[in-house]
Amino acid sequence: MPIATPEVYAEMLDRAKAGGFAYPAINVTSSQTLNAALRGFAEAESDGIVQVSTGGADFLSGTTVKNMVSGSVALAEYARVVAANYPVTIALHTDHCPKDKLDGFVRPLLDISLERVARGEDPLFQSHMWDGSAVPLEENLDIARELIEKTARAKIVLEVEIGVVGGEEDGVVGEINEKLYTTPEDALATAEALGLGERGRYMLAATFGNVHGVYKPGHVKLRPGVLKEIQDAVGAKYGKEKPFDLVFHGGSGSLLEEIHESIAYGVVKMNIDTDTQYAFTRPIVDHMFRNYDGVLKVDGDVGNKKVYDPRSYGKAAETSMAARIVEAAQNLKSAGTKIS
Numbered sequence: 001m002p003i004a005t006p007e008v009y010a011e012m013l014d015r016a017k018a019g020g021f022a023y024p025a026i027n028v029t030s031s032q033t034l035n036a037a038l039r040g041f042a043e044a045e046s047d048g049i050v051q052v053s054t055g056g057a058d059f060l061s062g063t064t065v066k067n068m069v070s071g072s073v074a075l076a077e078y079a080r081v082v083a084a085n086y087p088v089t090i091a092l093h094t095d096h097c098p099k100d101k102l103d104g105f106v107r108p109l110l111d112i113s114l115e116r117v118a119r120g121e122d123p124l125f126q127s128h129m130w131d132g133s134a135v136p137l138e139e140n141l142d143i144a145r146e147l148i149e150k151t152a153r154a155k156i157v158l159e160v161e162i163g164v165v166g167g168e169e170d171g172v173v174g175e176i177n178e179k180l181y182t183t184p185e186d187a188l189a190t191a192e193a194l195g196l197g198e199r200g201r202y203m204l205a206a207t208f209g210n211v212h213g214v215y216k217p218g219h220v221k222l223r224p225g226v227l228k229e230i231q232d233a234v235g236a237k238y239g240k241e242k243p244f245d246l247v248f249h250g251g252s253g254s255l256l257e258e259i260h261e262s263i264a265y266g267v268v269k270m271n272i273d274t275d276t277q278y279a280f281t282r283p284i285v286d287h288m289f290r291n292y293d294g295v296l297k298v299d300g301d302v303g304n305k306k307v308y309d310p311r312s313y314g315k316a317a318e319t320s321m322a323a324r325i326v327e328a329a330q331n332l333k334s335a336g337t338k339i340s
């Protein structure tokens, strides 16, 4: 299927909210991980979201080039071609963008989409995240207001974050404290600043103890009830049930009951990176250990071209990552819901 048009993406998000499911949003950093994501969604018969982080975009452009715009544009253009071969609909998204990276990432990407839309084409990405969690709420929402005016014109959905996602983000390991839980007051301020759809569609990454990465049991305390409090507080003021389309960050390692509870409170997108990174890498490790003599030219030997060809272990990596995405779609109940 073609990449989701703005109208189809809106339909996807509406269907998820109404149908009580959420889409896995899978971080990709290469054509191989993108192909794994497409395959995983197809095997699960689920539409889905593929996203690129700032570090992922840098990497995609070439490690000596480090140009977030080239990397993410290249990924989006490649995805547009290969996604057409799969029977599911995929939306393209950019992940956490802090304030100091807006000018090198989200803003130029928005300008590209505005030009495309002016030519009668679809935007390059279907949604972009502005992560203002490191700046005071007022400034976070001021920037969000400036961005939503542009995203609305570019037919793009904005994602904003209030509260803080813990663990590692952009290589910085955050503290685990009360900032990990968004308050109803902050959610009310968000609705006040951004409206509830009339100024442009947005998704809200409200935090409920979310942490990037996978930790031993007991380290992370997710409280999905925080999401219900937020929806109830804002819903009561505006007379709207579950007013926000919520995003669940740090999906890796989460318990099924936490996932299901958060969907019940209006989560429509859950980000998964660490678990799919591991799923991709694990068979490569296995391959290297099993074929040690072949992948290395030990003692002047010639090695074995068949086992150091990146495709030999790349296939196994794609298969394994796709299987983890099928599991995610099942956990999030998006499996079997694809728009035909």
Ligand SMILES: O=C(CO)COP(=O)(O)O
Binding pocket: 027, 095, 096, 211, 212, 213, 214, 248, 249, 250, 251, 252, 271, 272, 273, 274, 275
């Ligand atoms: O939230 C994420 C990306 O924004 C992914 O988090 P995990 O790596 O914990 O799955």
Ligand SMILES: O=C[C@H](O)COP(=O)(O)O
Binding pocket: 027, 053, 054, 055, 056, 095, 096, 168, 169, 170, 171, 212, 273, 274
């Ligand atoms: O922010 C969370 C995602 O896991 C992206 O990670 P990254 O910045 O290492 O690409």
Ligand SMILES: [Zn+2]
Binding pocket: 096, 131, 132, 133, 134, 161, 164, 165, 169
């Ligand atoms: Zn953040």
Ligand SMILES: [Zn+2]
Binding pocket: 096, 165, 212, 249, 250, 271
């Ligand atoms: Zn995240």
